[in-house]
Structure formats: structure tokens, C-alpha cells
Amino acid sequence: MTKNFTALILASLLTLPLISCVTTQPRYIIDSDTYQATGKSERIKTIVLHYTVSDNERSIKLLTEGKVSAHYLILDHNDDKIYNLVPESERAWHAGDGSFAGRTILNDTSIGIEIVNAGIQPEYRGALRDGKLKYHPYEHFVAFDELQIKKVAQLVKDLTLKYDIAPKNIIGHSDLAPSRKIDPGAKFPWQQLYEQYGIGAWYDEADKRYFMAQVQVAVPTIAEIKNEFREYGYQINDTDVWDKPSRDVIYAFQLHFRPQNPTGVMDIETYAILKALNKKYAGTENFY
Ligand SMILES: [Zn+2]
Numbered sequence: 001m002t003k004n005f006t007a008l009i010l011a012s013l014l015t016l017p018l019i020s021c022v023t024t025q026p027r028y029i030i031d032s033d034t035y036q037a038t039g040k041s042e043r044i045k046t047i048v049l050h051y052t053v054s055d056n057e058r059s060i061k062l063l064t065e066g067k068v069s070a071h072y073l074i075l076d077h078n079d080d081k082i083y084n085l086v087p088e089s090e091r092a093w094h095a096g097d098g099s100f101a102g103r104t105i106l107n108d109t110s111i112g113i114e115i116v117n118a119g120i121q122p123e124y125r126g127a128l129r130d131g132k133l134k135y136h137p138y139e140h141f142v143a144f145d146e147l148q149i150k151k152v153a154q155l156v157k158d159l160t161l162k163y164d165i166a167p168k169n170i171i172g173h174s175d176l177a178p179s180r181k182i183d184p185g186a187k188f189p190w191q192q193l194y195e196q197y198g199i200g201a202w203y204d205e206a207d208k209r210y211f212m213a214q215v216q217v218a219v220p221t222i223a224e225i226k227n228e229f230r231e232y233g234y235q236i237n238d239t240d241v242w243d244k245p246s247r248d249v250i251y252a253f254q255l256h257f258r259p260q261n262p263t264g265v266m267d268i269e270t271y272a273i274l275k276a277l278n279k280k281y282a283g284t285e286n287f288y
Helices: 002-023 056-065 146-163 192-195 205-217 222-232 244-255 267-279
Strands: 046-051 073-074 110-115 168-170
Touching: 002 146, 046 146, 056 073, 073 146, 110 146, 146 192, 168 244, 205 267, 222 267, 244 267
Parallel strands: 046 110, 046 168, 073 110
Antiparallel strands: none
16 A cells, blocks of 8 residues: 555656646747738827816826826926826727717727816806706817917827828817717817917818808708718718707817807808818828
8 A cells, every 4th residue: 555655656756847848838939020911000090189177186186096097198287298197009098989080989099188177167167958068159168278289289290190190080079979078178279280280180261261152052951061070070960950969069060170169050161161171181081
């Protein structure tokens, strides 16, 4: 009995090194040199700009400790810092439900930038009534600090070059979620970014004037106008009336492209700007 037991221990000791030798063999080798594909592109397609509706301290807390985040945070400190909270290779949780240019789940394919700004002035708040957005005029929004805009512009410029982002894919949170969000608001200077830094999309004035004249000749139907919104990238329903969700899209568009007079009501100038943008940027989005 004892002899057998000793033999068993000896046998298992002898087999041990054999087992460990087998497990150290690699399962496969990655060869990255022999074949290369041409069908590929950057994962990042869109830049989404936000305002925080909070001061510096609270914005930092909200974006670092909670369930919302952004890749970059721009405080209103008088310095040259931009805080990187999430690596660009990872998803930040900033976009939520929405769609733009046929893409949904924007968190997967976008870089989110949060700018510290109070949004609507305190005396005009209470934006959500019965769960519906209120269409604040330009004057209700709080202006951005010029240094913040300079930092945003330089960061967006670098990201645009790095990821080859199409001009119309540089958007506000409201552009992708018109019925939920109004940030970065009417005082975010999209036109200044386009003119001073060559960032994002903006229409040509001559085209706008042309299409304003055209509307007098042939009045477009609601369906035709909604198609123009879809062509630009907005998600809009196909009802034949300007119901609340449709007016939310008009308002989001006006916040971006006619910020001095955002009303949520379709008018000749809004339509002409939309047509001018589609003329200039048709087919320029990067679908792949
Ligand atoms: Zn936002």
C-alpha cells in the first residue's frame, strides 16, 4: 500500500514539468505585414459640441464622477488648458439618443467637447414645459468667453485634420437630438468658427439670396422642406404638418445657422439657408 502511494507521488512529480511545457506554446502569430486592406477609415466621424449649464467645479464633478462624460472639457478659466477626460480611442457618454447624417448611437463614432457655460440665463429658465422644449430667443442665452472659443476652435481644427472630419459633421448636441437638447445654444459662434478658422459648415450669402428669390416663384411643400432637412443630416418625421417634433428640428437648425432669430417656425430665410447648405455640401459627408 505504502509502496504504491510513493510510486504515485513520484509519477505525478515527473509529469508536472511536461504539462507546463505544453501550455507555454503560443496559440497563433499575428502577421500585420504580409497583407494590407484598402477598405478602411477612421472610427471617429463627428465632433459634437456641448455646453455644461454648470460652473467649473460642478462641471468637473458631473463629468468625472457620474454616468455622463466627454472627451474634452473647456473651463472658463483664463488659461490655455483643455482637460482630456476620456481617451479619444474610448467612448465618452455625451451624445445620448439621437441621429445625424444617418448615424445613430453617436457615442460610438464621435468626439464630445463640453464647454463650461450657463446656457439660458437664470431668469428665463424652466425650459421644459410638459416635457416640451421652449424656444428661447437669442437674448436668453449666455455668451461664451472669447478665450473658450479660441480653445474650442484650435482643438476642433486639430481633431478635424486628425480624423478627416467632414465640415457638416461638426455639430451641436441639439443637431443630433432636436427634441431633447438646445446646447451649445444660439450664442455659440458657428459663423465665426467658419470664417476665422475654416471649421464646420456655413452657407454662401449669394446662394441664400438666390433661394430666397426662388421661393417667391415656387412655394415648396412641407414634404419638400422636410426632405431638405433629411438631405442635410437631420432626422425629421414625415407628417405633412409642422408638429412639435418637426418644429424642434427647425429650432435646432436655426440655433446653428440663424442664431439671431431662432423661432421654431419655418420661414423663407430659414428655408433658403437650408437650400444653400445643401447646394454647397451635398454628398460631402463621409458615410464609410
Ligand atoms: Zn449636450
